[in-house]
Amino acid sequence: MSLLKDAIISALGEDVKFRENYQYPVSVVFCTVPKTKFTEAAKAMKKSYALLAAEWATEETPWFGIFACYRWGSEYLIVKTVTTMDDPAFPTLTKKYLPAYRFERQMNSLMGVVPEGHPDLRPWIKFEDWPQDAYPLRKSFDASKPMPRVEGEYRWSRAEGEGVYEIPVGPVHAGIIEPGHFRFQAIGEQIINLEERLGYVHKGIEKRFESMRWVDGFRLAGRVSGDTTVAHSLAYCMALESMTGFVPSERAFWLRALFLERERIANHLGDIGAICNDAAFAFMLYQMMRLKEGILRTNSELFSHRFIMDRIIPGGVAVDIDLKGKEKILSELKWLEKEFEKLVTIYDENPSLEDRVRDTGVLLPEKARELCAVGIVARASGMNLDCRIFNPFPPYDQYDRIELDVPVLVTGDVHARTWVRVHEVRESIRVIRWLLDNMPDGNINGTIEPPSSEKAGFAAVEGWRGEIIYWLQSGPAGEINRCMVRDPSSVNWLGLEQAIPGNIVPDFPLCNKSFNQSYSGHDL
Amino acid sequence: MIRILRQIFSTGIVTEDVLGQEEANIKVAGDRLEEAVKKLFRGSLAIRHVDAGSCNGCELEIHALNNSIYNCERYGIHFTASPRFADMLFVTGPVSRNMEIALRRTYDATPTPKLVVAVGDCGCNGGIFGETYASLGGIDKVIPVDAYIYGCPPTPAALLNGILKAIEGK
Numbered sequence: 001m002s003l004l005k006d007a008i009i010s011a012l013g014e015d016v017k018f019r020e021n022y023q024y025p026v027s028v029v030f031c032t033v034p035k036t037k038f039t040e041a042a043k044a045m046k047k048s049y050a051l052l053a054a055e056w057a058t059e060e061t062p063w064f065g066i067f068a069c070y071r072w073g074s075e076y077l078i079v080k081t082v083t084t085m086d087d088p089a090f091p092t093l094t095k096k097y098l099p100a101y102r103f104e105r106q107m108n109s110l111m112g113v114v115p116e117g118h119p120d121l122r123p124w125i126k127f128e129d130w131p132q133d134a135y136p137l138r139k140s141f142d143a144s145k146p147m148p149r150v151e152g153e154y155r156w157s158r159a160e161g162e163g164v165y166e167i168p169v170g171p172v173h174a175g176i177i178e179p180g181h182f183r184f185q186a187i188g189e190q191i192i193n194l195e196e197r198l199g200y201v202h203k204g205i206e207k208r209f210e211s212m213r214w215v216d217g218f219r220l221a222g223r224v225s226g227d228t229t230v231a232h233s234l235a236y237c238m239a240l241e242s243m244t245g246f247v248p249s250e251r252a253f254w255l256r257a258l259f260l261e262r263e264r265i266a267n268h269l270g271d272i273g274a275i276c277n278d279a280a281f282a283f284m285l286y287q288m289m290r291l292k293e294g295i296l297r298t299n300s301e302l303f304s305h306r307f308i309m310d311r312i313i314p315g316g317v318a319v320d321i322d323l324k325g326k327e328k329i330l331s332e333l334k335w336l337e338k339e340f341e342k343l344v345t346i347y348d349e350n351p352s353l354e355d356r357v358r359d360t361g362v363l364l365p366e367k368a369r370e371l372c373a374v375g376i377v378a379r380a381s382g383m384n385l386d387c388r389i390f391n392p393f394p395p396y397d398q399y400d401r402i403e404l405d406v407p408v409l410v411t412g413d414v415h416a417r418t419w420v421r422v423h424e425v426r427e428s429i430r431v432i433r434w435l436l437d438n439m440p441d442g443n444i445n446g447t448i449e450p451p452s453s454e455k456a457g458f459a460a461v462e463g464w465r466g467e468i469i470y471w472l473q474s475g476p477a478g479e480i481n482r483c484m485v486r487d488p489s490s491v492n493w494l495g496l497e498q499a500i501p502g503n504i505v506p507d508f509p510l511c512n513k514s515f516n517q518s519y520s521g522h523d524l
Numbered sequence: 525m526i527r528i529l530r531q532i533f534s535t536g537i538v539t540e541d542v543l544g545q546e547e548a549n550i551k552v553a554g555d556r557l558e559e560a561v562k563k564l565f566r567g568s569l570a571i572r573h574v575d576a577g578s579c580n581g582c583e584l585e586i587h588a589l590n591n592s593i594y595n596c597e598r599y600g601i602h603f604t605a606s607p608r609f610a611d612m613l614f615v616t617g618p619v620s621r622n623m624e625i626a627l628r629r630t631y632d633a634t635p636t637p638k639l640v641v642a643v644g645d646c647g648c649n650g651g652i653f654g655e656t657y658a659s660l661g662g663i664d665k666v667i668p669v670d671a672y673i674y675g676c677p678p679t680p681a682a683l684l685n686g687i688l689k690a691i692e693g694k
Contacts, residue, residue: 174605176573204658226581289591
């Protein structure tokens, strides 16, 4: 029984076709609709309160496939339509779903499909100095050759009037962070408009996947966003495993969960410290970084990599944990918990810090919903979303045993995003203890066969930033035809743009840090 | 306030001696680096970090250089916000096509002798991203590089040892 499936059938009737034995896991509904009904399908989804999780295009010569992935509760539904290569137009979803705005700009820039009725088709990720006809995701595009630079200009959206001035920031920022460009229009201290421009770290990752072997792809996935290496390689492996029907051992799943939670703790600790640092409370940064370093060192000692990179492989995991390792983690958690709680009290009792973080950078719940935000950003703005609960893999599917508690706050300010992290660190500490105490025995990996031709695989994993989606498709010869990567940043960057106006310029770094979205994961 | 003070004193000094803790996988491309640093900076070095297309893995480890355990400032090494004050550029890569111009401009804005260190496997040779329409490969494809620090990502100890090796000409 699927609510979304029922909704789309009742709205489109005969027009919607369900294709069996194509996309896995089968719990994710896959259907095709005629191009003319693509918006109608979106309308039916919107009526069912579904959110748009991703939108992407594929080339299946002589067609372009246009895909939209919707999510409601624990259900995912993917709608596909096709358009010919001579007439690569399809109806836009922007009138129904705001995040389609960026997705479609990206599809238009990189695949050359044309969303008809899209309000703003300026190129995205594709810079103005790319040749106009360069569509890297098309099969005819030779990715190995460098592209010539051409003349071009990017049109910025502008606020004008007396006293309005502009501050351009980036792409090379003042700190040790990734590159991106932000343009503020401000009156006095007050920001009235922020426009982001991303794409500086576009490395052609999605195209690169297409030249890789299935068994090697996890390494590239682990480098889509280096801070989320565990969750990205996990999502890739799970999509691949679902295509081939391979089910890793229980122990492998539990170890994956362990890595995922350790990654979450390490990044959240760093973020909480950095947020406080941007509010001029450097004490917290140094304290939190000390705790984070402890976690990374234990990772290095037990799993021989500080970020557990390349330790999740197709078919399982590459490294096991023994009794000594378990003891090590448990004693570390004891230390961590004690130190962390002391620091949380300090955070909580500091009025000058509170003054900076409360009511700053507010993303209202209705806006977050409209933008289909995910992860910590969504949970700080009243949305109850977490793949660990709504799309779980073992052991998270044992609800009554693991009893995962996901924090949801409604104020949507910097404090809410910090506090969601605080709560998640506590919860992850508890989950890791539970995982270690209940870990089943067994193999940790197995041999995985490459998937057969013309199949697709889907996976959604809750990384520390939020839901990561991978959609893999095999071509006629069984090769990787398409690997769609949707980092949480692809949608959440829009949230930052919406949260900034009305704040003062000096609060921007603070707001940005509280979102802490990935540039690399977005630009691909 | 009392909690903050108590936490500071109970934490104490956590800075560790990491010299030689991990033999850095560093390749010094020319003797220009050793010479220049020894002669001009006397162990005090301002570094400007430039992300030319990295996945953010190297950035996390460069952050860790500044934490209280690795505490790079004790050696006179600090990260500066502007290339105008920088003696050294710490470039993580690969160089994406979209960052090429910004990287060149940053290089041009840095005063001579503007030493350049390529950080991480991708910065050294393009790594897993290789040379494609969007990735130009290693940093030395775009600007001259004086030293290479390998690793994916290089650990903070490797980074620190790499810089110190360069400074002291060990």
